[in-house]
Amino acid sequence: MSGADIILQVLAEQGVDTLFGYSGGAILPTYDAVFRFNEMHKANPERQIRFIVPANEQAAGFMAAGYARASGKVGVFMVTSGPGATNAVTPIADCNGDSVPVVLICGQVPRAMIGTDAFQEAPVFNIMSACAKQVFLVTDPRKLEQTLRSAFDIARTGRPGPVVVDVPKDVQNWTGPYLGQGTLQFRGYTDRLRMVAKGAYLDERKRSEFFELLGRSERPLLYVGGGVIAAGATIELRQFSERYGIPVVTTLMGLGALPSKHELWLGMLGMHGAACANYAVEDCDFLIAVGARFDDRVVGGHPERFAPAARYVAHIDIDEAEINKVKRAQWSHVGNARDALISLMEHDVFVRPPSDWRKRAVGFKRRFGMNYDRRSASIQPQRVIEQLSEMTGGRAIVSTGVGQHQMWAAQFFDFVEPRSFLTSGSMGTMGFGLPAAIGAQLARPDAMVIDIDGDGSIRMNIGELETACTYGIPVKVLLLNNRGDGMIRQWQRLFFDGRMFVSDKALHRKDFVMAAVADGFEFACRVDAVDDLEAQLRAFIEFDGPAFLEVMIDENADVFPMVGPGQSYAGMITGPFIPARLSQGDAAREVESGQIADMF
Template structure:
């Protein structure tokens, strides 16, 4: 069969049900193979591969990412050579930063033309090598099948990530045998996987060391990241926390690892984490990091000021490069979070309950509870998210763009289940929310999927409103419109003496509701007063098809708490509605101080 047909055969073998992509000359043979594959299985619709065409290649990558994040499967997208490939750099880098398994199949000019500056030629291998987990350029067509199979294996194993397969057009047109088996062998990568497998279970001495540290502590704290979700270890995490009565803080990517209303949950920590989560991290004497990488949005620029009272740090991560990279660990284990937590609990160690610490944590939650201006006549964005969480009971898959709306969603939506919060954590990519929601909805057709977006972010990939209506994907798009790039405005107010440059969009003429209607949304509604919010939110959530709700929010609403440049958790700015351990005058913003943007 042709190389293009081999690609489709491997995709079917790997269980791929949905593909995302935009066409072009160099990938056309494989697109034709998709058509012929589905035609061949016309009598068996369940074996056909659904193909979704977005507005552009970046959106195709984010749809594949949303599919992967919501399902745990490998997301797959196809693009053509040249600009098709370069448009896909951002989603590949995004997936690499957030450890999301996707495979990108890219068309390339024929082998004989590589390096001649041919039409729509780009050095995909060179470009993508800097931001993907692995890149393959297929120059030997007899190895195409094994290369594709290996791409899926690399994407999903170890620390997951994006894999790019660059396939020249003549390789797609090549005719050869389909073997039905075989992968490439990478000695270094295979050896690492074997080492991980051998070290998955902790021996008695290693477990003894951990529990010795736990017994020495009076204020232990679990610091949980997205690695717990990747390892499908949320049940083990909850059991571990409950057995040893250890409070839990999560990163942005770890939201949903433990239900928000669980008595041991303190929510998100970090730059915009809850005040009580940050204060707990400030107070703890034993920090137990599981599937978290001590990134700068959590640790800041000075790691020694993060968890300063922690006499010991334990770190469990599947990537040995993360151990001691930022914060030095007293005890560390390289391995899968699920296996590590299970292995620790097999030890049956007896540990005293830290009752005083648990009481202190509950007092932190009561004293420094999240809050906002509940008396304002203007619609407060926090109230919108809070109300949405109440209506859905926290049982929705929520995607976001990047900015203030992203943080309000993280702070005020009470997630119940894992893989419920899909957001661009490491790259912070505006425009992520809508295509990711579409991908997630296709992965989880029975779930309620809501894109909480901002007027700045949604502009980036607004063309995919049409994608949702074209394919009748019943995503719900909740637009929090503050007529500007809100997070930039907040920083300009706090740190740049209020000089609003390019962040104010009040003069822009975009009518988002009209645009949604033009793109085929039958439900496209605007909310301008608090009195109409509840009714329209409920109608929005229960609408059967794609729905668009624009809420005109308070343009002056800010995200608090904020750990600004040069601050630690001890001196974070909690804003006017959340109590702080320090006096108002001692907080950033309260004294009108000036700060540079080097931490932004």
């Protein structure tokens, strides 16, 4: 077979049913192999590989990421050399930050031309090595098959992540045997996987140490991250939480790990986390981190001020590098979250924390719950998300761009299932929402997929509106338009004395509805009155096919709560509509009456 045909054989063997990518000279042999592969399987369409061509390579990467995040399978995209490869850097870095398994197959100039500054040559290995889990440059065509198979193994095992395979054009044209088996050998990586697998289940001593700490604590709290979803451990998390009566807070990436309306779920914690979740973190005396990495949007710049009352910290993570990286743990375990929770629940001694802590923590949701200006004549973005959540019953896959709309979606949509909230967490990449929604819809064709986006964020990859219509992908695009970069404006109001610079897009002349119509959307509407919102939202959801709804929201709406720069959770700004503690310095005191917090 040719190298290009070998690539297709490995993709088929790995169960790949969808590819995303943009063509170019250095990857053309493999694109031709896709065509021939599908022609060969014309009689069996289920064996064909669907190919989606976006407006640019960055969007191809986000589509692959959306596919992977929604399905749990490895997403695959293919690009050409030079600018095709450099356009793919952002989605690779994004997937690396959020531990998303994707494989990028990248065309490269022929081996003899590497290093000569040839046309559309880029040092892919050098560039990608800084932001991928693993990068391969295939210089020996006899190892192409094993390299590709290894790429999938590495992407999905351990802590998932992106793998890049750079394939020179002459390697794609090379002819050699297809073996149908074999991978490359990486002793260090294999040894680490073996070590994690060997320690999957905790021994009695390790379990006893954990439950001794739990027995000493009076206010334990589960701090849950995206690792629980990646490990498929959401059922075990729920069982563990309910069995021991431990309240749960989740990160942005952990939303959906526990149903939003579950009694023990207190909300998302962090910089824009729910006040009730952050207050629970302030009060807890035993913090149990599962599949979470203590990132700066959760911990802030002063780790010692995060969970200040916690006498003990336990940390379960698949990646040993995360243990004690930010917050010192008195008890830790390197391993899969699902295996660890199952193993802990097999412990003979039953420990249940005092019920007054559970009641107190659950009471936080009533006293310090999310709220906003419900009497405003302007459309409040929080109301839009609330109504959308109610209409869908929380059973939709939601993707977002990055900015205020991202936080409102995280705060006000009641997620029911894991893998239903797709967002750029670590990198915070604007333009992520629309292509990710397209990838998710292709991965989960029976699900309702909604891109909740902002006017600034959607501009970044607005060309993908055409992609959705071209392929008849029935994504719903809900645009919250506040005529500007709202999060930047919020920071400028709060921390830069109101000096508005580059954040006001009021003079931009983009008519998003006309753009959607031009790209083929049969449902494309705008709402600017509160009284019209509910009916338009319902029509938007019920429309059969791609739908676009622009909602003109209050331009002055802000995201609260907010933990400002250098602040701890005790100094959290709750805004004018969410109650705060009377004495934020004393984590033990609670508000007996709903008092409005000052903004500064």
